Amino acid sequence: MTIRLTVNRTRWWNHVTYVADTVSGLVPVVKGNGYGFGRAGLAIAASELSPLLAVGTIHELDGLPGEVTPIVLTPTLSAPDSTTPVLTVSNQSHVDALRDWPGRVIVKLVSDMQRYGADVSLVGAAQRVGLRTVGVSIHPPLAGDDDAHRDQIVRQLPDIDPSLDVWVSHLAPTTYETLPDSHRYKLRLGTYLWHGDREALRLEADVLETRPVRAGMTAGYRLTEVAGDGTMLMVGAGTANNVVALPDGRSPFHFHRTRLALHEPPHMHTSMVFVPAGDACPGVGDWVDLQRPLTQTHVDELRWI
Numbered sequence: 001m002t003i004r005l006t007v008n009r010t011r012w013w014n015h016v017t018y019v020a021d022t023v024s025g026l027v028p029v030v031k032g033n034g035y036g037f038g039r040a041g042l043a044i045a046a047s048e049l050s051p052l053l054a055v056g057t058i059h060e061l062d063g064l065p066g067e068v069t070p071i072v073l074t075p076t077l078s079a080p081d082s083t084t085p086v087l088t089v090s091n092q093s094h095v096d097a098l099r100d101w102p103g104r105v106i107v108k109l110v111s112d113m114q115r116y117g118a119d120v121s122l123v124g125a126a127q128r129v130g131l132r133t134v135g136v137s138i139h140p141p142l143a144g145d146d147d148a149h150r151d152q153i154v155r156q157l158p159d160i161d162p163s164l165d166v167w168v169s170h171l172a173p174t175t176y177e178t179l180p181d182s183h184r185y186k187l188r189l190g191t192y193l194w195h196g197d198r199e200a201l202r203l204e205a206d207v208l209e210t211r212p213v214r215a216g217m218t219a220g221y222r223l224t225e226v227a228g229d230g231t232m233l234m235v236g237a238g239t240a241n242n243v244v245a246l247p248d249g250r251s252p253f254h255f256h257r258t259r260l261a262l263h264e265p266p267h268m269h270t271s272m273v274f275v276p277a278g279d280a281c282p283g284v285g286d287w288v289d290l291q292r293p294l295t296q297t298h299v300d301e302l303r304w305i
Contacts, residue, residue, distance in 0.1 A: 001236030036294030
């Protein structure tokens, strides 16, 4: 089984460097599965764009290039051994847990997302226990448009000490440029930076076996009745790589620009796909396009062309 991500290197890097050259205060984000590229390799690319690099948790600090300063986005109740990373605090419990840690912190302020965050008084609480507070972070939800995201940031600015950097996300670079000049800003970018030119990326899975089937037969883990005469494909992608049906139940696979039908939900390392007789049908060793968010997919092979 193989899930392969093919990247047009020149086109992809042209987009990435264009963003880096035009966004003042850019902080590349390299977290989770590394946006499908893998964290280690993507961190090296990010180190060419900025001296700062945002990661998801303290458990993603290993293996980063030595020349970057990591920014840990998710709060922690356990301080790392190193004081190089900049940690995030968003409530008094985080402050108390880090009170003896001599490193730097950013205070996350509450937004409409209501996930992490406190009011600006947490800045004073962090400073009173000796934490070196270097900024505040405002993280609007994905829902809503750019103007709504900007408004959530701007309405908090009067209460924020201008000596602190304001770290923001979920803003288009053009909107980011319109933030008031009363403060200094940092813009965290992940998906837009790494996936902004979708034409540079192609996600595929290989066909491992084909089997002729007839209407009325049963097949699969659940012995599901076959939809008609045709061919059953065994595609090398399943839940082990976080390949599942789309939210509406449709198949994530395409061949010759036609959506293929799932025979039953993907399972572990294989998806069973039904192709009706007379339709274009791939053979063993062929590749089918896979429609999945790269941030949620475990890629087996990364190919640069």
